[in-house]
Amino acid sequence: MAEGGFNFNIVIVGLGLIGGSYAMALKRLNPSSICGIDVDENSLKEALNMGIIDQGFTDGKEVLKNADLVIIALYPEKIINFIKINIDNFKKGAVITDTCGIKEGLIDNINSFLPDDLDFIGGHPMAGRESKGIKVASKDIFNNANYIITPTERNCKENVMLIEKMAKDIGCKKVINISPKEHDRIISFTSQLPHVIAVSLMDSDLIESDIETFTGGSFKDATRVAVINSELWSELFFLNSDNLIAEIEKFQKSIEKVKNAIMLEDKCTLKDIFESATVKRKKMV
Amino acid sequence: MAEGGFNFNIVIVGLGLIGGSYAMALKRLNPSSICGIDVDENSLKEALNMGIIDQGFTDGKEVLKNADLVIIALYPEKIINFIKINIDNFKKGAVITDTCGIKEGLIDNINSFLPDDLDFIGGHPMAGRESKGIKVASKDIFNNANYIITPTERNCKENVMLIEKMAKDIGCKKVINISPKEHDRIISFTSQLPHVIAVSLMDSDLIESDIETFTGGSFKDATRVAVINSELWSELFFLNSDNLIAEIEKFQKSIEKVKNAIMLEDKCTLKDIFESATVKRKKMV
Numbered sequence: 001m002a003e004g005g006f007n008f009n010i011v012i013v014g015l016g017l018i019g020g021s022y023a024m025a026l027k028r029l030n031p032s033s034i035c036g037i038d039v040d041e042n043s044l045k046e047a048l049n050m051g052i053i054d055q056g057f058t059d060g061k062e063v064l065k066n067a068d069l070v071i072i073a074l075y076p077e078k079i080i081n082f083i084k085i086n087i088d089n090f091k092k093g094a095v096i097t098d099t100c101g102i103k104e105g106l107i108d109n110i111n112s113f114l115p116d117d118l119d120f121i122g123g124h125p126m127a128g129r130e131s132k133g134i135k136v137a138s139k140d141i142f143n144n145a146n147y148i149i150t151p152t153e154r155n156c157k158e159n160v161m162l163i164e165k166m167a168k169d170i171g172c173k174k175v176i177n178i179s180p181k182e183h184d185r186i187i188s189f190t191s192q193l194p195h196v197i198a199v200s201l202m203d204s205d206l207i208e209s210d211i212e213t214f215t216g217g218s219f220k221d222a223t224r225v226a227v228i229n230s231e232l233w234s235e236l237f238f239l240n241s242d243n244l245i246a247e248i249e250k251f252q253k254s255i256e257k258v259k260n261a262i263m264l265e266d267k268c269t270l271k272d273i274f275e276s277a278t279v280k281r282k283k284m285v
Numbered sequence: 286m287a288e289g290g291f292n293f294n295i296v297i298v299g300l301g302l303i304g305g306s307y308a309m310a311l312k313r314l315n316p317s318s319i320c321g322i323d324v325d326e327n328s329l330k331e332a333l334n335m336g337i338i339d340q341g342f343t344d345g346k347e348v349l350k351n352a353d354l355v356i357i358a359l360y361p362e363k364i365i366n367f368i369k370i371n372i373d374n375f376k377k378g379a380v381i382t383d384t385c386g387i388k389e390g391l392i393d394n395i396n397s398f399l400p401d402d403l404d405f406i407g408g409h410p411m412a413g414r415e416s417k418g419i420k421v422a423s424k425d426i427f428n429n430a431n432y433i434i435t436p437t438e439r440n441c442k443e444n445v446m447l448i449e450k451m452a453k454d455i456g457c458k459k460v461i462n463i464s465p466k467e468h469d470r471i472i473s474f475t476s477q478l479p480h481v482i483a484v485s486l487m488d489s490d491l492i493e494s495d496i497e498t499f500t501g502g503s504f505k506d507a508t509r510v511a512v513i514n515s516e517l518w519s520e521l522f523f524l525n526s527d528n529l530i531a532e533i534e535k536f537q538k539s540i541e542k543v544k545n546a547i548m549l550e551d552k553c554t555l556k557d558i559f560e561s562a563t564v565k566r567k568k569m570v
Contacts, residue, residue, distance in 0.1 A: 126499070126500070126501045127501070128501065145501075146498050146499070148498075148499070174498060176498050176499075186496070186499045187499060189489075189490050190496060190499045190500045190501075190503075190504045191499070191500070191501055191503055191504065193486070193489075193504075194486070194503035194504045194506070194507040195503060196540065196543055196544075196547075197482055197486065197507055197540065198503070198507065198562070198566075199543065199558055199559055199562040200536060200539040200540040200542075200543050200558075201478070201479070201482065201536060201539070202561070202562035202565050202566055203539045203542075203543075203558050203561065203562055204474075204478075204532070204535045204536040204538070204539035204540075205474050205532065205535055205536075211471070211475060211569075212568075212569050212570065213431050213433075213459060213461050214411070214431070214433070214461075214471045214472060214475045214476070215411070215475045215476070215569070216411045216412070216413065216430075216475075216476055217509070217510075218475075218476055218479035218480060218483070218509070218510045219475045219476065219478075219479045220569060221479070221506040221507065221509050221510070222479040222482055222483065222506065222507050223562075223566050223569075224502070224503070224506050224566075225502075225503045225506070226562040226563065226565070226566040227562075227563045227566045227567055228559050228562065228563055230555070230556045230559035230560055230563070231556075233559065234552050234555045234556060234559070237547050237555070238547065238550050238552075241547050241548065241550075244547060245544060245547060245548060247489070247490065248540065248543075248544045248547075249544075250489045250490055251485060251486060251489040251490075251540075252537070252540065252541075252544075253489070254485040254486070254488045254489035255481065255482065255485040255489075255533065255536075255537065256537075257485075257488075258481055258484060258485050258488075258533075259481075259530060259533045259534075259537075262481075262522050262523065262526050262529060262530060262533075263526065263530060265523050265526070267519050267523075270515070270519045270522070271515045271516075271519060273484055273485075273488050274484055274513050274515035274518065274519070275515055276487070276488065277483070277484040277487035277488055277508075277511040277512075277513065278511065278512045278513055278515070280487050280511070281483075281487055281508050281509075281511040281512045282512055283497075284496075284497050284500070284505060284508075285497065
């Protein structure tokens with residue numbers, strides 16, 4: 001592994017919103033080389049035209065042989081497939097990372113077949129957009145975002161530090177190391193549950209054509225992420241379903257409690273819940 | 286009732302966030318006079334210092350006698366009490382309006398004792414802030430907001446048009462007339478339910494001290510209105526509980542459906558819900 005600065009060869013796998021944004025942000029750091037792999041030749045052409053990759057490839061056979069750092073910006077199942085198919089193509093000592101929103105099952109699966117001379121480090125930039133594809137990619141998605149890294153005992157400390165450095169250099173505000181298990185538990189509450197709520201709210205009543213007239217900010221805010229990439233989020237939900245179901249059920253108990261307080265005109269209970277929610281929410285920026 | 290322009294005497298009752306904001310926005314239109322009533326003398330002093338009222342009063346005895354337009358920016362129960370107490374103080378032909386978030390029960394109650402020579406017209410500016418009090422008042426809260434008016438057969442058309450004109454002149458984007466009953470039904474879905482969800486979400490799990498590190502925009506957006514005025518919103522929920530309970534229960538069915546699809550790994554159902562939610566949400570700006 002080349003040390004210091006960005007004197008190494010980077011390969012980004014999957015030139016969509018996230019992969020394209022990595023390419024844009026990393027290209028500016030002048031790495032030795034930056035190449036892209038995508039099954040879609042149009043995305044490769046687009047990335048070449050944008051000047052954010054040096055070369056594009058539709059598979060990993062040739063380019064992975066020289067890659068020091070491989071960033072896989074695919075959906076979870078496809079990350080595993082990509083590594084399996086290319087298991088003999090990686091350079092010895094290469095650092096492989098990903099960008100997806102679930103970690104424990106993914107990392108266990110990959111580590112079960114990864115040779116000792118390859119290091120897979122789970123990464124999750126808390127950045128995204130409602131749209132997809134390289135055309136909406138932007139280096140700015142990382143600005144002020146948090147970047148979660150989920151190292152395991154198998155990982156080489158130096159390689160973890162490389163991913164930390166990369167996260168900061170592309171603009172992330174804060175980099176946090178946490179176990180894959182803890183990541184998945186917390187994320188099921190802080191990210192997956194709000195998505196479940198947003199789609200459930202959109203689904204829960206007929207929307208009159210001019211409903212917008214009757215919405216202040218609260219409805220729009222609560223449903224912003226109801227514009228959802230259904231392929232990606234079904235997969236993320238299924239792969240973290242134990243945690244997510246537990247969080248949904250806690251939320252169901254909570255809303256049932258609020259409902260009962262309203263039905264019974266139990267002002268005392270309702271005010272306790274409101275005041276506690278207010279205090280908790282004010283602590284967040 | 287004085288016609289045209291703003292050649293009439295305005296009284297604003299309750300100089301909090303909303304009442305104070307009305308005073309600021311209306312003062313700029315140069316009405317014949319604009320006075321404030323508030324039980325809190327500090328709020329009156331503040332409004333006088335800000336130059337947004339001509340005179341302040343702690344009750345309505347004197348000032349209501351000359352008031353052509355009375356805007357009551359109090360909580361629902363206090364609106365009714367204020368009108369009852371001052372029933373003999375209003376000028377004949379005065380137009381009385383309010384600003385609160387529920388309508389049917391309030392208007393029925395007021396109309397049951399209001400003399401024929403007074404006209405109460407329900408109004409609901411879709412504007413608010415998480416904070417309260419005159420110090421956070423701003424004429425800008427009306428900018429691009431929608432303003433709902435809920436006329437009944439009892440209302441004089443000319444007076445309804447006056448409230449419409451006022452709403453536009455203080456900066457509202459769109460003014461909508463709708464029945465009190467329909468208002469309460471729609472608002473229970475578009476405004477009250479998102480507030481119930483926000484507080485329930487804050488209440489539903491232990492919040493680790495550094496949870497903010499793990500939140501992208503979705504959690505913050507979904508809980509923005511969890512910073513809630515507990516006195517006001519308990520009252521609004523109780524006074525619209527039939528509609529609100531019905532909406533909570535529809536939402537509960539909806540989230541149960543999503544939960545079951547996740548448990549059963551029923552990708553087909555989940556994708557249908559996601560895609561429908563995406564289409565509906567994209568229609569909103």
